[in-house]
Amino acid sequence: MKIAVEGCCHGELDKIYETIQFLEKKENTKVDLLLCCGDFQAVRNEGDMKCMAVPPKYRQMQSFYKYYSGEKQAPILTIFIGGNHEASNYLQELPYGGWVAPNIYYLGYAGVVNYRGVRIGGISGIFKSHDYRKGHFEHPPYTKDTIRSAYHVRNIEVFKLKQLKEPMDVFLSHDWPRSIYHYGNKKQLLKKKEFFKQEVESNTLGSPAASELLHHLQPSYWFSAHLHVKFAAFMQHPVRREVAFINKEGDQLPKATKFLALDKCLPRREFLQIIEVEHDPRKPDQLEYDLEWLSVLKATKDLLNISSQTWNMPENNGLHGRWDYSATEQTKKEVLEDLGDDLSIPQNFCVTLPFYNPNNPQHKRVASHVVNPQTTEFCARFGLIDINAKVRRNDDDSGEFDTAEDNEVDSSGSVEDPSEYSTDTSILSSSINPDEITLEDDEDEEDLSVQSVEPSPEHTPDLSVNFSNIRVLPDSMAVSSDDAMDSTNDEMERSESSQTEGEGKNPERQLKRLSDENGRGSVKIKRRNQAIYTAKDEDDELIG
Ligand SMILES: [Zn+2]
Ligand SMILES: [Zn+2]
Numbered sequence: 001m002k003i004a005v006e007g008c009c010h011g012e013l014d015k016i017y018e019t020i021q022f023l024e025k026k027e028n029t030k031v032d033l034l035l036c037c038g039d040f041q042a043v044r045n046e047g048d049m050k051c052m053a054v055p056p057k058y059r060q061m062q063s064f065y066k067y068y069s070g071e072k073q074a075p076i077l078t079i080f081i082g083g084n085h086e087a088s089n090y091l092q093e094l095p096y097g098g099w100v101a102p103n104i105y106y107l108g109y110a111g112v113v114n115y116r117g118v119r120i121g122g123i124s125g126i127f128k129s130h131d132y133r134k135g136h137f138e139h140p141p142y143t144k145d146t147i148r149s150a151y152h153v154r155n156i157e158v159f160k161l162k163q164l165k166e167p168m169d170v171f172l173s174h175d176w177p178r179s180i181y182h183y184g185n186k187k188q189l190l191k192k193k194e195f196f197k198q199e200v201e202s203n204t205l206g207s208p209a210a211s212e213l214l215h216h217l218q219p220s221y222w223f224s225a226h227l228h229v230k231f232a233a234f235m236q237h238p239v240r241r242e243v244a245f246i247n248k249e250g251d252q253l254p255k256a257t258k259f260l261a262l263d264k265c266l267p268r269r270e271f272l273q274i275i276e277v278e279h280d281p282r283k284p285d286q287l288e289y290d291l292e293w294l295s296v297l298k299a300t301k302d303l304l305n306i307s308s309q310t311w312n313m314p315e316n317n318g319l320h321g322r323w324d325y326s327a328t329e330q331t332k333k334e335v336l337e338d339l340g341d342d343l344s345i346p347q348n349f350c351v352t353l354p355f356y357n358p359n360n361p362q363h364k365r366v367a368s369h370v371v372n373p374q375t376t377e378f379c380a381r382f383g384l385i386d387i388n389a390k391v392r393r394n395d396d397d398s399g400e401f402d403t404a405e406d407n408e409v410d411s412s413g414s415v416e417d418p419s420e421y422s423t424d425t426s427i428l429s430s431s432i433n434p435d436e437i438t439l440e441d442d443e444d445e446e447d448l449s450v451q452s453v454e455p456s457p458e459h460t461p462d463l464s465v466n467f468s469n470i471r472v473l474p475d476s477m478a479v480s481s482d483d484a485m486d487s488t489n490d491e492m493e494r495s496e497s498s499q500t501e502g503e504g505k506n507p508e509r510q511l512k513r514l515s516d517e518n519g520r521g522s523v524k525i526k527r528r529n530q531a532i533y534t535a536k537d538e539d540d541e542l543i544g
Contacts, residue, residue: 001032001116001279003170004076007225007262007271008083011041011062015265017075019272031274033115034076037225037262038083038124038174042100044068045356047365048087051140053147061356067101069355074103077115077287081107082124083174083226088150089140090353091124093372095387096297096379099349105287107172109136110157112164112293113345117280119290121217122172123161125151126226127207133312135305139391140367156303158209159313161217163296163326167255168219169277176224176231177214178206180259184233193229218255221275225262230270233259288343294335294382295327301384306391338382348374 004020020031042064043049049059066072082091090100097108107113112121131152138150181189181200190197199205205227214222218237235257263269303325305311314320336343352370371389379386 001118001277002029003118003275003277004031004034005223005260005262005273005275006034006036006265007230008039008085008228008264009036009041009080010039010085010264011043011060011064012265013067013074014063014072016272019265020076023272023274027274029274031076032279034078035120035170035172035223036078036080037172037223038081039085039225039264040064040080040082040106041085041087042068042090042104042106043087043356044090044353045365046362047353047367048090050367051087051089051142051147051150052085053088053151054085061358064101065356067104068351070102074101076103078104079107079113079115079120079122079287080104081122081172081174082109082151084126084148084151086151088138088142088147089367089369092139092150092388093352093370094375095136096375096384098372098374098378099347102347102349105345109154110161112161112168112290114283114288114290114343115279116285117283118169118277119167120170120172121161121164121168121219121290121293123153123157123210123213124174125153126175127209128152132209133310135307135309135311136387137306137308137391139388140369142367153207153209155209155311155313156300156305158213159303160296160300160325161213163299163324164217164292165326166292168217170221170223171213171217171219172223173207173210173213174224175210175226176206176261177210177222177259178208179203179211180206180214180222180224180233180235181231183235183259184231189229189231193227196227214257219257220255221277222257222259223262224259225264227261228264228269229261230263230273231259231261235259284344287345289335289339289345291332291335291343292327294338295331296325297384298335298382299325299327299331304385304387304390306387306394335382346377348377350374 004023006016009016016034016036020034023029024031041052041062043052043061044065049061052059063072067074082088091106094100094106095109097106097111097113100106105113107120107122107124109125110121110123112119114120128149131149131154133155134149135156136154138146142150181196182203186200190200196205210224214235215237237255237257239252239254260273260275262273263271265271303314314323314325316323350373352372353368369388369392371386371392375386375388378384
């Protein structure tokens with residue numbers, strides 16, 4: 001089937017659907033599914049707009065509300081994750097995913113669904129080490145801090161995704177997995193985005209959490225956005241014995257990931273790509289739940305932290321009675337029973353708040369916090385807890401929100417621990433990015449200027465992707481706490497020897513093949529600048 005992949009959406013649904021329809025006509029083809037990699041801006045009304053972290057001048061209603069109100073209908077099934085410019089109050093209503101409008105499905109903080117036999121997972125938000133180990137404590141009306149932290153990735157979501165063992169076809173993250181730029185045409189990337197150079201060279205650009213997931217999940221495709229540039233990479237993984245990627249003959253096969261990042265929806269920008277993905281024609285033409293994922297959600301239901309206290313995920317370190325929450329045949333069978341053998345995700349979209357009316361704008365409308373019946377239904381079905389309802393209850397009871405009274409937090413030995421990751425990502429901490437808006441206290445802001453995108457040949461996205469520069473993913477690519485803590489940890493050894501891609505004055509360090517453990521080769525990378533791996537929290541970030 002044909003999947004259209006979009007980078008950042010920034011509320012431009014009309015333009016995106018128009019472009020797809022234009023391409024369908026031009027190429028005489030049919031797109032089956034649209035995937036959006038965040039900055040979706042599902043803004044229903046003026047109150048939602050106040051929950052979006054953008055400078056006031058970029059607070060524009062855009063087109064989503066028309067799809068929410070029913071004035072327009074999404075012509076293609078659309079699946080998206082959250083980024084760092086979102087109506088966070090709306091996405092918060094659907095922590096486990098759900099319909100934000102008819103035919104438009106949000107994956108939740110993290111989620112996995114199936115469409116025509118293609119398994120699609122994703123994680124919302126961007127990585128910031130200072131919020132990574134907190135609970136989901138934010139709620140509207142947001143403060144100037146929580147309006148940002150609400151979209152920061154949390155360790156619990158990564159932990160849940162790391163329980164998965166079955167093969168993943170497609171995975172979405174808003175910020176790029178750290179290190180992915182070493183597996184594509186880095187020279188071309190840095191030509192387009194010179195200001196990434198320092199982060200790329202010091203291997204600090206991108207999310208270490210996403211990198212860990214990439215290493216673990218080894219999906220066939222990984223799509224990202226956020227940096228507003230098109231970039232393709234191809235990564236060959238070493239065989240992981242503990243994860244059973246086994247073919248029909250019983251052989252364990254190495255997996256490879258095709259990575260593609262796309263731009264935002266602007267004229268003459270490469271924001272859309274159509275990809276042919278093999279599907280199972282026997283599977284229904286509708287979104288389906290994922291048994292393994294639901295099993296993990298059920299198993300981890302008591303691992304809930306709605307406070308801003310930091311905590312660690314269970315691991316086999318003597319402090320936790322249980323650390324393996326992966327699915328078994330039995331737990332999957334139980335989920336199937338919960339579902340009455342019907343995997344289809346119900347079409348249960350409902351309007352929870354009034355929508356914007358251009359003829360009668362309500363500028364005084366406040367940011368609302370409501371419990372979404374879709375989440376209530378989902379939680380009742382699988383015995384889960386609606387984080388949103390619990391946060392509200394907590395708030396009502398205590399009159400105060402940010403307290404340590406949450407008794408479900410296992411804080412054993414965790415509070416004083418240093419962050420799991422020491423360096424930040426997703427950002428341009430010491431560079432100036434002329435393509436971005438500068439906010440006084442957040443460097444993640446992007447150029448949100450609105451320009452019209454006319455679907456014309458001039459703006460037709462380039463349909464070719466060159467997944468070049470095949471390289472082997474080192475076993476040590478995932479950033480561990482050791483990596484964060486121990487600057488002498490030399491498991492990654494970067495060779496400074498030779499130039500690649502013909503760079504002149506600034507020779508890139510080529511990944512050098514040093515060992516061949518699996519008979520397929522692995523790579524060691526030597527750190528040139530070990531200082532960046534010290535435990536210092538670099539989250540002061542804040543470029544001007
Ligand atoms: Zn963006
Ligand atoms: Zn973004």
